[in-house]
Amino acid sequence: VPEKDLSGLTVIVTAGPTVEPIDPVRYLSNRSSGKMGYAMACAAARRGARVILISGPTSLKPPHGVELIRVETALQMYDAVMEHFPGADVVVKSAAVADYRPKAVSPQKIKKHGRDLTIELEKNPDILAELGRRKKHQILVGFAAETEELETNARQKLESKNLDLLVANDVTQPGAGFGSDTNIARLVYPGGRTVPLPKMDKLLLAHRILDEVQALRKVQQ
Numbered sequence: 001v002p003e004k005d006l007s008g009l010t011v012i013v014t015a016g017p018t019v020e021p022i023d024p025v026r027y028l029s030n031r032s033s034g035k036m037g038y039a040m041a042c043a044a045a046r047r048g049a050r051v052i053l054i055s056g057p058t059s060l061k062p063p064h065g066v067e068l069i070r071v072e073t074a075l076q077m078y079d080a081v082m083e084h085f086p087g088a089d090v091v092v093k094s095a096a097v098a099d100y101r102p103k104a105v106s107p108q109k110i111k112k113h114g115r116d117l118t119i120e121l122e123k124n125p126d127i128l129a130e131l132g133r134r135k136k137h138q139i140l141v142g143f144a145a146e147t148e149e150l151e152t153n154a155r156q157k158l159e160s161k162n163l164d165l166l167v168a169n170d171v172t173q174p175g176a177g178f179g180s181d182t183n184i185a186r187l188v189y190p191g192g193r194t195v196p197l198p199k200m201d202k203l204l205l206a207h208r209i210l211d212e213v214q215a216l217r218k219v220q221q
């Protein structure tokens with residue numbers, strides 16, 4: 001691993017799930033443990049970057065030396081990311097952001113009754129797509145958790161969100177995606193290049209992604 005090759009850079013990493021309240025005791029969320037994002041933050045900090053880790057609820061210990069901002073909902077994550085974006089050089093969006101939130105949050109616990117219950121959902125803003133619109137010098141790295149059509153869906157996300165790199169993981173494969181200590185990723189670049197990677201420890205993958213970020217910065221300069 002290169003020593004301190006990111007010193008002087010500010011890196012925003014998002015991690016974990018978002019949780020979207022239904023009522024005071026219930027929420028909608030997803031299976032993200034935060035491991036991938038915390039590994040990204042850990043790797044970037046070890047390489048000398050100033051790291052702002054914006055994290056949904058996880059049970060993980062924050063890596064040494066990172067600035068941790070805890071959030072719960074996608075809207076809170078949106079605000080925290082936008083606040084720090086102008087001063088950032090790199091953004092890595094490993095969080096699994098909820099695409100939808102309950103339209104109305106019940107102030108009281110919803111009571112059981114004899115009928116079925118429908119919860120209406122409204123769309124959350126896409127944080128990464130907004131960064132893609134606002135970006136100036138920043139390198140934007142997205143993740144894509146897919147269960148089908150990995151490459152087609154990944155390429156569509158890369159282009160529609162104006163990203164510099166997208167890390168696609170097929171979360172149906174054992175040892176990839178949510179919860180595990182390893183991941184199996186495919187790096188997808190603008191212009192059609194893709195690089196399939198073997199199953200790797202998430203920390204090793206994080207360093208590999210940061211190597212790619214460094215290569216992209218060199219091209220940009």
Ligand code: PMT
Nearest residue numbers: 032033034035036093096097126127128143144145178179
């Ligand atoms: O946390 P772990 O248990 O270690 O699991 C890791 C992981 C599977 C969560 C991670 O590797 C991963 O794939 N994260 C992205 C999951 C995801 O939300 O993918 P997506 O295809 O729905 O979103 C694509 C990209 O847009 C992501 O970078 C996401 O952060 C971003 N996004 C999505 C929706 C939204 N409203 N705002 C966003 O910024």
